Amino acid sequence: MSLLLRRALLAQERNTFPRLSPDGQRIVFIRTDDAGQELWLRANDGSEHQLAAHHGEMITDLRWTADGSVLLYRCTERGRESWRLTGMRMGSLERIRLPASGPVAEYWLAHHDSAVVVYTSRGDLIRADLADRDAQPVVIAKNPGYHRWLVDGQARPRGGTRLTEDGSAHVLLGDDLDSARSVLKLEVEEVIDLSIQGFSRDGERLFLLTSYGAATRRLIAIDSSSAAVHTVYEHAQLDIESYPIAGEGVWFDPRTGEPDVCTVMDQRLHYHALSPEMATAVRPLAATPHDSAVIIDRSADDRTWLIVYVRDNGPISYHAFDPASGKSEPLFDNRPDLAGHRLPKLEDFHYVAGDGRPLSGYLMRPLDCDGPLPTVVMVHGGPAGRDLWRFYADAQYLASLGYLSLHINYRGSRGFGIDFRQSGNGEWGGRMQEDLYDAVSVAISRGLVDGDRVAFLGASYGGYAALLGSTARPDLVRCAIAISAPCDLVSFVQKPPPYWQPLSILLRRQISQLSDGRQLNDQELARRSPIHTLSKSSSPILLAHGIRDPRVPEAEVDRFVAKAQAMGVPVRYLRFADEGHHVKSNANRAVLFRAIEEFLEAHLAIR
Known part of the structure; x- marks a missing residue:
């Protein structure tokens, strides 16, 4: 693998989360480089210039006011999840800092009054008049105990959850x-x-x-x-549902405010129009063997759409799309450094779990290679997340090193109906884990996977599953790579971290209540917890953790590592002082994946 390809695969996406201005003439997007994230603007003539630099920070939730005069967005220090609301007047590029007494979880813009923004801070609703530079934001509603507010298109509070x-x-x-x-x-x-x-x-x-x-x-x-x-x-x-970059699978006509198209996804994305006009407009966007076209944004007059072509073996490409003619014009790619490289594709993977439940996912094998191959099972997080047909830079990197990767939508994954998602309740370390083991067994029987050289890799819940594979099934999982991994279900159920408190009852039920209503006791939860199943025979482990992680306490991972070291289990521990629940910076990703490469080479020994 060339040095340029290595750098391109390990780096974060360069151009992400574009948003179309209401008049359809400009696009604002996030650009990420080695220094961090920046806000950029692309004009209709193709010229680009930087609006703001947020090095060492993360940016999200970009939105234009109705007349396009102001851009608002949220940002926070990398690894933190304490978002502040800021903005910019597009004419003067004057920064707007909206004061708050705490994190800004949500904000709303009026459909017609471009001067009004309403946002939450410490649960209360605050209204700011962006047209009056001297006006101070004011609290318009104290929180009566809502978890979430409901605010309408006139920026008026209407209730909550x-x-x-x-x-x-x-x-x-x-x-x-x-x-x-x-x-x-x-x-x-x-x-x-x-x-x-x-x-x-x-x-x-x-x-x-x-x-x-x-x-x-x-x-x-x-x-x-x-x-x-x-x-x-x-x-x-x-x-x-849809791809995360495009929202949640519902689009609204910007002229009427009425929903006009929805999407669902099995192995690929499918459009379902809610009007005859929209059926005609989305017909050119139907998935092909090479890409899936996804709506990102629509201009106020609905004459211009921003779409993205998602691919599994190359960068995704942003286009301007004319829904009247069905024609699109390329704008830019998310990973321009990957253009022109020959890369492997995802293959559908279907199998039946040990209890008879049909399951699916994907696999990626190295170019020009036949099995059986050393394999990394890449476990998605959530656990109510899912794997999608898309570009996986991490899997591409592993493929370039000679590893096949498996991506399994085990029971509990979202997208496949409520019964499928709820079938994961009480199955942390149970049937959800067995689904992963069954996938490996089936892939071995099909001649795809070398059963003596299997690793598990994941972050968050995926990290938990990787650790449990190492501690409970070292005969199958020869080594594990875990990032931001919960290690102890007993302590998690008894005393969830503060981050999870609002939904702690739901999380307890997901972890400890079986489908027949029976509650797992502490002894049963311990048998499903990596820190309690850890033994001298556990397979080698590589852990990575961000010190700023609000979801998995640093002390829990430290305790696991100390216990593993005391038992003589081969363990390497990477701690990132400037990361949170995910490893985001290019510099830290380079460190992490160099360690992953060395770790896999040592324990799976490609021959």
Whole structure:
């Protein structure tokens, strides 16, 4: 592998999260280099210039005001999850710093009044007039105990969601917050996939994504007056979802504010238009064997769309798309340094788990190689995340070194209906883990995988699964690489970290309550915890952890490492002082993957 290709695969995506200006003439996007993240603007003539540098920080949630005069976004120190709201006047490039007493979790812009922004800080709602430079933001509503606020297109508070002691939640609506009434009650298992999509332009309907009363995650509308629930779109087997860069699988007509297209995903993305006009517009975007076209943004007059072509063996490409003609014009790539390189593709992987449940995922084998091959099982996080048909830079890097990778949507993964997701409840270290072992066994039987050279790699829940494979099945998992990994389910269930407190009841049920309602006791949870299954026979382990991680306490990982070292288990521990739950900086990723390469070479020994 050339040095240039190595650097390109290890670096973060260079150009990401573009957003189209309301007039369709400009695109703002995030550019990442070795120094960190920057905000850039691309004009209609193709020229680009930097708007702001946020080195050592992360940027997210870019939005234009209705007239395109102001750009707002959130940023935070890399690894932290304490977001502040900032912005920029596009004419003068004057920075706007919106004061807050705490992290800004959400913000809303008025559909027509481009001068108004409403945001949450310490749970209260704050209103700022961006047109008046001397006006001070004011608190317009104290939080009456909401977990999330509901704010309409006029930037008016209309209610919120409230969690109850048993873990269920109510959606409350009312023009007078003091008299807001419950219009929907969600059971504990329905809370996790609730997503507020916003109000209709007249404020009379609230659109939600939810599994409430359904077998899949669907789009519903709630009448704010009568509380009547209407299904806008529902797929029989699959949840509404999309690629993370494009939202959650619902798009709204920017002229009317009405939903007009939804997407679902099995092995590939599928569009479902909600009007005949949209059916014609999205027809050119149907997935092909080479790419999936995904809508990112739409201009205010809906004449220009920003789309991205997702590929599995090359950089994704952003295009300007004309929905009337179906023609697209290339703009730029997310990883321009990868253009022209020959890279392997993903292959569909289907199998049946040991208990008879059909499962799916993907595999990637090195170019021009036949099995059986040394293999890395790349376990996705969540666990209610999922693997998608897309470009995996980490898997491409491993393929360049000669490793096949497996990407499994084990039970509990999202996207495949509520029964499939809930079948993972109480199965941390149980059937979810067995699904991974079964995938390896099937791949061995098909001549794809060398059963003597298998590693597990993952972050967050994926890191937990990798560690458990090392400690519970060292006969199969010959080494494990775990990033930001929970190590002790007993302590997690008894005393979740503060980050998880709002949803602690739901998380406890996911971890410790089986499908028949029985609760796992501490001894059973210990048998599913890497720190308690650790033994002298555990296979070698590489751990990486960001000191700023709010989700997995540093002390928990330190304790695991100390115990492993005392037992004589081969363990290497990388601690990153400037990272959080994920390793983000290019410099740290280079350190991490150099260690991964050396670790795999030592313990899987490609011959």
